[in-house]
Amino acid sequence: xxxxxxxxxxxxxxxxxxxVKAVDGVSFEVREGEVxxxxxxxxxGKSTLVHSLIxxxxxxxxxxxxxxxxxxxxxxxxxxxxxxxRYTELSIxxxxxxxxxxxxxxxxxxxxxxxxxxxxxxxxEVERLLRERLKMVKLSExxxxxxxxxxxxxxxxxxxxxxxxxLNPDLLIADEVTSALDVTxxxxxxxxxxxxxxxxxxxxxIFVTHDxxxxxxxxxxxxxxxxxxxxxxxxxEEVINEPSHPYTQLxxxxxxxxxxxxxxxxxxxxxxxxxxxxxxxxxxxxxxRCPYALDKCPSEEPKLVKVGEEHYAACHLLGGxxx
Amino acid sequence: MGFRRYMxxxxxxxxxxxxxxxxxxxxxxxxxxxxxxxxxxSRSGGAASSQxxxxxxxxxxxxxxxxxxxxxxxxxxxxxDLGYSMLYNAPVSSIIKHALPYDIAILLPAIVLSWLVxxxxxxxxxxxxxxxxxxxxxxxxxxxxxxxxFAMILVYVVGVKLGWLPYSGAYAPDLVPSLSWTFxxxxxxxxxLPFLSLFIVMIGxxxxxxxxxxxxxxxxxxxxxxxxxxxSEKLMTKHAYRNAILPQVTGLALQLGMMVAGAIATEIxxxxxxxxxxxxxxxxxxxxxxxxxxxxxxxxxxLAANFLIDIVYAFIDPRVRASYTEG
Numbered sequence: 148x149x150x151x152x153x154x155x156x157x158x159x160x161x162x163x164x165x166x167v168k169a170v171d172g173v174s175f176e177v178r179e180g181e182v183x184x185x186x187x188x189x190x191x192g193k194s195t196l197v198h199s200l201i202x203x204x205x206x207x208x209x210x211x212x213x214x215x216x217x218x219x220x221x222x223x224x225x226x227x228x229x230x231x232x233r234y235t236e237l238s239i240x241x242x243x244x245x246x247x248x249x250x251x252x253x254x255x256x257x258x259x260x261x262x263x264x265x266x267x268x269x270x271x272e273v274e275r276l277l278r279e280r281l282k283m284v285k286l287s288e289x290x291x292x293x294x295x296x297x298x299x300x301x302x303x304x305x306x307x308x309x310x311x312x313x314l315n316p317d318l319l320i321a322d323e324v325t326s327a328l329d330v331t332x333x334x335x336x337x338x339x340x341x342x343x344x345x346x347x348x349x350x351x352x353i354f355v356t357h358d359x360x361x362x363x364x365x366x367x368x369x370x371x372x373x374x375x376x377x378x379x380x381x382x383x384e385e386v387i388n389e390p391s392h393p394y395t396q397l398x399x400x401x402x403x404x405x406x407x408x409x410x411x412x413x414x415x416x417x418x419x420x421x422x423x424x425x426x427x428x429x430x431x432x433x434x435x436r437c438p439y440a441l442d443k444c445p446s447e448e449p450k451l452v453k454v455g456e457e458h459y460a461a462c463h464l465l466g467g468x469x470x
Numbered sequence: 471m472g473f474r475r476y477m478x479x480x481x482x483x484x485x486x487x488x489x490x491x492x493x494x495x496x497x498x499x500x501x502x503x504x505x506x507x508x509x510x511x512s513r514s515g516g517a518a519s520s521q522x523x524x525x526x527x528x529x530x531x532x533x534x535x536x537x538x539x540x541x542x543x544x545x546x547x548x549x550x551d552l553g554y555s556m557l558y559n560a561p562v563s564s565i566i567k568h569a570l571p572y573d574i575a576i577l578l579p580a581i582v583l584s585w586l587v588x589x590x591x592x593x594x595x596x597x598x599x600x601x602x603x604x605x606x607x608x609x610x611x612x613x614x615x616x617x618x619x620f621a622m623i624l625v626y627v628v629g630v631k632l633g634w635l636p637y638s639g640a641y642a643p644d645l646v647p648s649l650s651w652t653f654x655x656x657x658x659x660x661x662x663l664p665f666l667s668l669f670i671v672m673i674g675x676x677x678x679x680x681x682x683x684x685x686x687x688x689x690x691x692x693x694x695x696x697x698x699x700x701x702s703e704k705l706m707t708k709h710a711y712r713n714a715i716l717p718q719v720t721g722l723a724l725q726l727g728m729m730v731a732g733a734i735a736t737e738i739x740x741x742x743x744x745x746x747x748x749x750x751x752x753x754x755x756x757x758x759x760x761x762x763x764x765x766x767x768x769x770x771x772x773l774a775a776n777f778l779i780d781i782v783y784a785f786i787d788p789r790v791r792a793s794y795t796e797g
Contacts, residue, residue: 201698233700247695249709250789251716260709264701294788311699 149215150318150351151177151200156212156222158192158199167424169195171375172212177318182344182352184366184383186359188398190421192375193355194242197320201239202229217317235265238316238349242323244307248295255291258310265314273313280309283346284339301332308339312348319349323356337365360402363387368457371395374421374432377451381458391460394433431463439464476784484777488769495765496543499758500536506756507532510556530554530759543762552766553759557751562763565748570730570767572640573737573744575661577729580668585722588676593711595677596684606681612674618735621667625739628663636660638741664740668733672725679721683714716787720779727775731768 156173159166170192177183185193199207200214200221214221216237221229241247249257255274262273278288284305295303304324312319321340325333343349354365362369363383370380371394379392390396397417419436422428431437434444441463451459452466507526527533530553531542546553552562595602595609629637641647641656687693687710696706725732734746741747745764752760783790 230700230702233698235700239698241691241695241698243691243695246691249692249696249713251713251787252709260705261696261699261701264705294792296789296792307695 148179149176150179150217151353152213152215154213154215156196156199156214157210158195158203159208159210160195161206161208162425165425166208166210168375168427169424170199171424171427173372173375173377174212175370175377175380177351177353178368179317179350180344181367182340182354182365184362184369185353185355185372186357186362186369186398187372188357188421190374190424191372192424193357193372194322196372197239197322197353197355201233201237201320231265234261234316235314236316237318237320238311238314239320239322240308240311240324242326244324245300245303245327247307248303248310250294250296253292253294254306254310258291258313261310262314277309277313280313281306283342284309301328301335304328304332304336305339308336308343312343315348317350318353319343319351320353321355325356325358325361333361337361340365359387359399371398374427375424376432377459377461378433379458379460380451381455381460385455385458389455391454391458391465392462393437393439393464395460397438431461473784477781480777480780484773488773491769491773492547492766493540495762495769496540499756499761502756504756506556506758509756530556532758547766552763555752555757555760555763557755557757557760562759565760566745566763566767569743569745569748572742573730573733573746576664576668576736576742576744577732578726580665580672581722581725581729581732584669584672585676585718585725588673589680589715589718591673592677592680593684593707593714596681596688596714597707602681605677609674609677609681612671613678615671615674616735617668617671617733618739620671621664621736621739624663624667635663637663640743660740660742664733664736664742667736667739676718676721680714680718683717684710687711687714716783719782719786723775723779723782727772728768730771731764 153176154174156170157168158170159168173192173196175183185196187193195207199209200216203209203222209222212222216232219228219232221237224232248254252260255277258277259270259273267273274291277291281288281290286302286305286309290298290302290306295306298306308324319340325336328336340352340354344352354362356362366383368381369383369386371378371386371392373394379386379390379395386395387399390399394417397415401416417436422432422435428434428445430443430445430447431440431449434440437444444463447463449461449463451461454460454465505523507523507530511522511526524533531539534542550563552566554560555562555565558565591605592609595605625637628634636642636656636659638660640660641653642660645653645656647653688706690710690713693706693710696709731745731749733742733744734750736742737744737746738750745767748760749764751757752764785791
């Protein structure tokens with residue numbers, strides 16, 4: 148069952164020079180009980196995409212498309228309706244999770260302030276739950292009575308994860324939560340997310356990252372974005388092992404591998420830079436950097452082509468014109 | 471908790487600062503050119519005979535070597551004896567005791583009320599761009615206006631031209647300070663203009679400080695997080711305000727430290743009998759003891775205010791508390 152269905156979503160940024168098309172016609176669905184990965188390099192629109200689901204603030208503008216979350220279109224909710232479902236049904240662990248908690252308030256006070264905003268009336272009940280969850284993530288329950296400044300960075304990260312998931316949201320967005328962490332802490336975070344899923348605290352997770360190796364470990368299905376468009380989407384195993392889009396292939400081959408010295412084999416990258424989203428080309432947005440670019444690539448936009456069970460990629464090389 | 475150690479360290483540091491500051495106070499007037507006894511004798515109209523000067527030097531202890539004077543000064547200080555004013559012919563402690571209430575009567579309400587009003591206006595400006603556009607120029611105008619200049623405008627417009635309020639002294643010259651209704655009425659009518667001249671100007675800088683802090687705090691990660699988790703506007707403002715007010719508390723305490731002599735220019739404009747006027751007169755007439763005494767009060771109140779912030783901050787800002795328990 149689909150928890151979230153995004154259809155042809157267009158999120159632009161209004162600038163004095165025109166609209167920056169950060170998310171341009173993206174469709175996907177997140178099913179109940181799955182971890183859905185979103186990957187791509189900086190500026191591909193992955194953060195814009197997930198933030199637009201939570202909160203759209205100028206200069207971000209919604210230019211079309213739907214995002215159906217449990218039957219309601221997130222793009223059409225009133226301010227108050229949207230405020231109410233955040234945290235209780237749709238929550239986020241932000242990129243800046245280590246600094247997300249107000250340094251001058253005790254963690255139990257922050258949690259109570261938020262819970263009260265969402266209609267909770269029993270303070271003791273909320274605090275009891277908080278202590279229970281803190282213990283679950285291997286923090287002392289005394290952390291509830293502490294100020295965020297009294298905790299280490301890793302402890303703050305875990306405390307934020309507890310705060311974000313306290314009210315059992317159906318869908319949790321984890322936005323680049325592991326990007327600033329060392330591998331040990333990364334593992335802890337990934338394990339906790341799995342634990343949250345297993346315990347039924349959250350039903351689905353959208354995991355945003357630029358680290359494909361990490362997605363391999365956590366995501367059931369994944370989507371690769373490039374310049375605001377979906378280039379490939381499918382079950383993680385298939386996308387990683389049999390990438391169909393040239394961009395995905397290049398992205399995977401640019402990952403550093405263990406045991407290979409840079410002197411023997413140079414680290415491979417993708418030449419060039421992502422295009423400007425202010426005035427993107429009509430056709431494929433990747434053709435400027437694509438080693439296999441065809442004549443029609445600059446002018447004709449490739450459509451998503453089925454390359455496997457539930458596995459799609461948007462590239463002319465795959466014979467998209469037939470479908 | 472290292473709170474005891476923190477306190478002990480603070481007390482030691484403030485003790486050393488106190489000794490150093492008071493020593494400087496003692497030394498500075500003595501480094502001024504000129505001889506105060508000669509000045510005093512000539513002011514009283516008498517010919518400055520060397521015998522007379524010698525007599526007075528002995529009275530004031532100024533004929534002794536410097537180290538002895540210094541020692542006497544500290545001994546007397548601990549007996550509560552601040553010396554005898556050559557200018558006013560009265561014990562310094564009693565002069566200060568009579569002047570101090572006037573300073574506090576003007577400055578305490580001016581500082582506290584302007585702090586409250588300024589923070590309130592600044593917080594609104596920080597949150598509301600439209601309102602901000604109109605009020606900020608006004609705040610900047612107020613903040614950059616010298617106190618005495620605005621005081622002079624008040625004297626001229628309200629006092630002289632309109633004649634609504636008295637503008638000189640702390641009470642009518644034909645009254646003697648007492649707790650009678652006439653005196654209180656006279657005192658209050660004399661109080662309004664100097665109070666306003668400080669209050670209005672002070673609002674400007676408090677408001678600017680608060681506005682900038684609120685804008686900064688509303689952009690902070692923890693506010694964005696609250697918003698992402700569906701906090702209401704009210705809750706976000708509450709959290710931001712709590713943190714934005716912290717630097718303002720420091721400012722308030724520092725201002726309160728300057729309370730006893732923070733309005734020298736204002737007191738001169740309104741001819742208001744506070745410590746500020748005493749300091750000016752003492753400096754002009756080389757009244758060592760009065761100058762020492764007045765500065766002593768200033769030093770004590772500034773140090774006390776700073777000490778107070780250090781303690782209060784440990785309670786209101788967990789970041790400060792965390793830093794001292796660590797180190």
